[in-house]
Amino acid sequence: MATMQSPAADPAMKPGLDYGAAFKDACLAGIIAFLIFGLLLGYETQQTLTNQIILVPRTMLLAGVVAIVVIGRFLINLWSAHRAQTLKTAPTKTTNPLLLKLEAQAGPAFLIAAVLFPAIVIIANGELQSSRYLVDLGILLLTYVMLGWGLNVVVGLAGLLDLGYVAFYAVGAYTYALLATTLVKLPGLEWLAPWMFWICLPVSGLLAALWGVILGFPVLRLRGDYLAIVTLAFGEIIRLVLINWVDVTNGGAGISSIPRPTFFGLPFSAADNGFAATFGITFDPMHRIIFLYYVIVALAAVTFIVTLRLRRLPIGRAWEALREDEIACRSLGINTTNTKLTAFSIGAMFGGFAGCFFAARQGFISPESFVFMESAIILAIVVLGGLGSMLGVIIATMVLIGGPEMLRNVESLRLVFGSDFDPTKYRMLILGIGMVLIMIWKPRGLISTREPTVTLGKKAQAISGDFVKEGHG
Amino acid sequence: MTTLLSVRGVKTYYGSIIALKGVDIDVEEGKITTLIGANGAGKSTLMMTICGTPRAREGKITFDGKDITALPTHEIMSLSIAQSPEGRRIFPRMTVYENLQMGAAINQLAYFKEDLERVCDLFPRLRERLQQRGGTLSGGEQQMLAIARALMSRPRLLLLDEPSLGLAPLIVKQIFEIIAALNKRDGLSVFLVEQNAYHALKLAHRGYVMVNGVITLSGSGAELLERPEVRAAYLEGGRH
Numbered sequence: 001m002a003t004m005q006s007p008a009a010d011p012a013m014k015p016g017l018d019y020g021a022a023f024k025d026a027c028l029a030g031i032i033a034f035l036i037f038g039l040l041l042g043y044e045t046q047q048t049l050t051n052q053i054i055l056v057p058r059t060m061l062l063a064g065v066v067a068i069v070v071i072g073r074f075l076i077n078l079w080s081a082h083r084a085q086t087l088k089t090a091p092t093k094t095t096n097p098l099l100l101k102l103e104a105q106a107g108p109a110f111l112i113a114a115v116l117f118p119a120i121v122i123i124a125n126g127e128l129q130s131s132r133y134l135v136d137l138g139i140l141l142l143t144y145v146m147l148g149w150g151l152n153v154v155v156g157l158a159g160l161l162d163l164g165y166v167a168f169y170a171v172g173a174y175t176y177a178l179l180a181t182t183l184v185k186l187p188g189l190e191w192l193a194p195w196m197f198w199i200c201l202p203v204s205g206l207l208a209a210l211w212g213v214i215l216g217f218p219v220l221r222l223r224g225d226y227l228a229i230v231t232l233a234f235g236e237i238i239r240l241v242l243i244n245w246v247d248v249t250n251g252g253a254g255i256s257s258i259p260r261p262t263f264f265g266l267p268f269s270a271a272d273n274g275f276a277a278t279f280g281i282t283f284d285p286m287h288r289i290i291f292l293y294y295v296i297v298a299l300a301a302v303t304f305i306v307t308l309r310l311r312r313l314p315i316g317r318a319w320e321a322l323r324e325d326e327i328a329c330r331s332l333g334i335n336t337t338n339t340k341l342t343a344f345s346i347g348a349m350f351g352g353f354a355g356c357f358f359a360a361r362q363g364f365i366s367p368e369s370f371v372f373m374e375s376a377i378i379l380a381i382v383v384l385g386g387l388g389s390m391l392g393v394i395i396a397t398m399v400l401i402g403g404p405e406m407l408r409n410v411e412s413l414r415l416v417f418g419s420d421f422d423p424t425k426y427r428m429l430i431l432g433i434g435m436v437l438i439m440i441w442k443p444r445g446l447i448s449t450r451e452p453t454v455t456l457g458k459k460a461q462a463i464s465g466d467f468v469k470e471g472h473g
Numbered sequence: 474m475t476t477l478l479s480v481r482g483v484k485t486y487y488g489s490i491i492a493l494k495g496v497d498i499d500v501e502e503g504k505i506t507t508l509i510g511a512n513g514a515g516k517s518t519l520m521m522t523i524c525g526t527p528r529a530r531e532g533k534i535t536f537d538g539k540d541i542t543a544l545p546t547h548e549i550m551s552l553s554i555a556q557s558p559e560g561r562r563i564f565p566r567m568t569v570y571e572n573l574q575m576g577a578a579i580n581q582l583a584y585f586k587e588d589l590e591r592v593c594d595l596f597p598r599l600r601e602r603l604q605q606r607g608g609t610l611s612g613g614e615q616q617m618l619a620i621a622r623a624l625m626s627r628p629r630l631l632l633l634d635e636p637s638l639g640l641a642p643l644i645v646k647q648i649f650e651i652i653a654a655l656n657k658r659d660g661l662s663v664f665l666v667e668q669n670a671y672h673a674l675k676l677a678h679r680g681y682v683m684v685n686g687v688i689t690l691s692g693s694g695a696e697l698l699e700r701p702e703v704r705a706a707y708l709e710g711g712r713h
Contacts, residue, residue: 314578321564321575328562331524333550333579333626452568456604 022077030070037065061418106391107304114142114297118290128286135289137405139361142296143354144401148381148393149303150350155379156388157307157316158343159323161228164215164235165378168348170242170370171211172204172355177255177365178248179203184259197261197360201353208352209345211238216344220337223326235375242367254366261360263291292361299357303350304390310346312453319343320388377401384438386445395446399438404431477502477630477662478523478554483532485515485522492518494686495532499679500630500664505656507665507673507694509707510683516666517559519683520634523664524556525549536630551579555628559635559666561619565608569599572607572618576625584627592621595651613644620648624655630662631655637669645669649676670707674698682707 042062043055117138121131147169154162180196183189192199219230242249249255260268266275268288275291276283310316318339321329329336359365381400385392407430442448478500485493492515500506510516522529525546534542541549550556555576564572573592577585593600596617602610607618616636623631633652637645649672655661667673674680677694682703690697697703 314574314581317567317571317574318578320567320571324564324566325562328558328564329575330526330546331550331556331558331562332575332622333547334575335545335547450566450606452571452604454568454570454574456570 018081019078022074022081025077026070026074029073030066033066033069034062037062041065058418106394107308110391110394111297111301114138114300115294118293128284132286132289135286135293137402139289139293139296140405141397141401142293142300143358144378144381144397145394146296146300146303146354147351147378148385148397149300149307149390150347150354151378151382152347152385152388152390152393153307153310153319153350154343154347155382157311157323158319158340158347159387160340160343161224161231162344162347163228163232163372163375163379164238165231165347165351166370166372166375167215167235167238168208168211168351169355169358169374170238170367171208171348172352173359173365173369174242174249174255174355175204175207175352176200176356176359177258180259180360181255181257193259194262194265194267196259197356198264201356204356205349205352208355209349212345212348213341215348216341220340232372232375235370235372239367239370242370249367252367254364254368256364258359258363258365260288260363261292261295292357296357299353303353306346307390315339315342317453323388380435384435384445386442386447386449388450389445389447392445392447399434400431403434404428475502476500477537478664479535480519480523481533481535483519483522483529483534485518485527486530487527492686493522493529496683496686496688498681498688500662501679502629502662503656503660504678505652505663505665505676506679506681507667507677508681508683509667509670509673509703511706512668514683515686516683517634518686520556520559520632520664520666523549523632524554550626553627553629554632555623555626555630556632557616557619557623557634557636560638561612561615563607563610563615563618563622566606568604568606569610569618570603572622573599573625576622579626585625588625588627592624595624595655596621613640613648616640616644616648617651620651628661630664633663633665635666635668637667637672645672649673652676670703671698674703 042058044058045053046056048054118131118135121134121138122128125131147165150168151162151165154160154165176197179200184193184196215231215234219227222230243252245251262268263275266273266278268275268285268291270283271277274283275287307316311320318329318334319342321332321334322336322339322343326336329339358369362369377400381393381396384400385394385396407426438446476499478498480496480498483493483496484491496515496519498506498508498519508516508519518527521527523534525541525544529542532542533540536549536552536554539552541552564575567575570589573589574582574585577583577588593603598614599617599621602614607615610618616638620631620633620636623633636648636652640648652663652665653676656663665673665677674694674697680692680694680697681688682690682697690700690703692700698708
């Protein structure tokens with residue numbers, strides 16, 4: 001533990017922060033911002049009816065931007081001064097024990113929160129229909145959490161950089177869509193229709209895992225950048241095949257009217273044999289949304305538990321060892337081929353499950369949903385969350401998926417930027433800035449401490465991951 | 474005395490460049506055999522060739538009478554051969570305990586508990602640090618961990634690649650004493666590749682000198698220590 005030095009013991013260190021200098025510097029930044037933005041933002045050119053161009057001053061916008069720069073600069077100054085002080089007083093950085101404790105409790109806490117979420121939303125709203133938006137958002141978040149956990153096996157644990165993860169998501173989605181729409185049309189199989197989702201779910205996972213192995217084989221010898229490029233290409237190949245193999249996939253038009261999941265055989269319809277009628281409640285389309293929500297909660301929970309268990313088994317440890325040092329792994333008699341293939345296939349399997357769920361939820365899929373941007377977002381979730389950290393994936397999903405979604409509804413931004421300001425247009429910009437900030441603030445991801453798989457009764461020494469270099473092999 | 478590992482006429486290439494030009498070496502059961510040589514002589518290449526990466530293009534390697542020349546690396550390493558690779562290569566973000574578990578992976582942690590006790594008795598420093606991340610250990614401790622990890626697979630033959638690399642003389646002495654003790658007490662066969670010729674030859678029952686991919690001298694450790702060529706090339710100037 002670092003001994004805290006009192007300011008008196010160190011005469012070289014100034015007590016307190018220098019507010020004056022920070023403010024002066026902030027004002028300077030404000031003047032520069034005014035000079036830069038004065039003409040860029042301060043005036044808008046408008047065409048009048050007589051085709052003249054007139055300048056319309058936008059004083060409020062300009063003042064707002066300059067104010068943001070001044071305040072922002074001031075806060076940054078204060079923060080860096082504060083940081084310089086704390087760094088002087090605390091040369092050894094250990095991970096906050098509270099954070100470690102939180103991480104240990106996080107799994108159950110998040111599960112309880114996830115299970116109770118729809119109930120809270122519905123009680124808060126007083127009725128079912130108006131809670132639809134939030135429950136839908138919950139489904140979206142959990143889908144990305146699940147995808148993040150799946151990719152976490154490949155990138156976070158095994159250290160294999162995969163830029164084409166969305167391919168397995170697509171395989172899962174198309175497996176369900178194609179099987180469900182064709183099988184029910186076959187004579188004699190109509191009775192399967194209500195059970196389609198439950199039959200196709202494992203099939204989707206298995207097929208995606210198979211494709212994981214198929215991708216795995218050619219890239220076994222590759223690492224790092226080269227592996228990333230091949231997986232990127234793989235993702236594009238799958239998407240292009242989906243677009244161009246019109247006979248099977250219906251090309252860019254996609255597959256529509258995919259059967260919706262049922263409540264273990266009971267369809268969510270107003271019919272007499274439907275879910276509502278069977279349980280004697282009034283029919284409401286929200287029943288299906290809530291059911292879908294719990295399906296994805298269950299799928300995500302399964303992903304979480306399986307990954308957690310695998311980490312403690314020899315295979316999971318071998319993944320992590322592979323990430324640290326491949327040569328050392330081989331010298332210990334580990335079959336690196338099998339280790340990589342299992343990582344690829346298990347990661348892909350979770351992607352396949354998520355894809356199957358996605359197809360069943362949307363009822364319509366097209367190659368548009370499986371573009372590279374999706375892979376990039378899932379990878380960003382894993383990297384920003386901290387490679388290998390399950391809790392990090394949850395937090396990063398909240399930030400990266402939930403954050404932009406929340407920005408849609410922020411009205412207060414209009415007060416600053418004018419009434420025609422549309423926050424949705426700037427979502428990606430704000431997202432990008434957010435990612436840059438996280439990487440500056442936490443270069444190893446939000447949660448960079450690797451939780452040991454075995455604790456020996458006594459408390460683990462929590463040395464931050466920042467101090468331990470990544471393996472090289 | 475039986476020969477545990479025999480290397481016969483092995484030639485290894487990196488692309489079209491020849492690194493080992495036909496090497497013959499015997500490691501006898503229960504003995505310490507050492508290979509010394511200058512930088513770039515091919516010592517580590519020979520060590521890695523025994524493990525199967527890179528492969529020997531010509532020649533034959535047998536372990537306990539079994540031809541292992543063409544076996545995949547992970548199969549060679551599961552034949553009770555263990556290696557402590559050059560540069561230690563411990564898993565930095567995993568704890569010492571997990572590192573040791575990885576060492577015992579090939580026999581499915583069957584004897585993990587007792588072997589853990591055994592290596593912790595051997596390296597008491599590791600017992601204190603079981604919960605600590607490998608990357609936070611000092612160089613000497615990392616080397617101890619690398620050897621301990623190799624011992625966890627219950628090897629008959631231990632391959633050690635430059636255990637003295639970058640360590641203080643006192644720690645080097647400690648590590649060599651432990652190697653000698655392992656050999657004397659448990660009858661472990663050791664094949665030691667070293668730059669530190671004096672220590673290595675003093676310890677070894679048999680030594681080989683490699684120059685530019687060829688074995689130029691061989692004999693008992695004491696014999697080699699007395700040879701003027703060895704003294705001139707590897708010992709004079711470096712006072713020990």
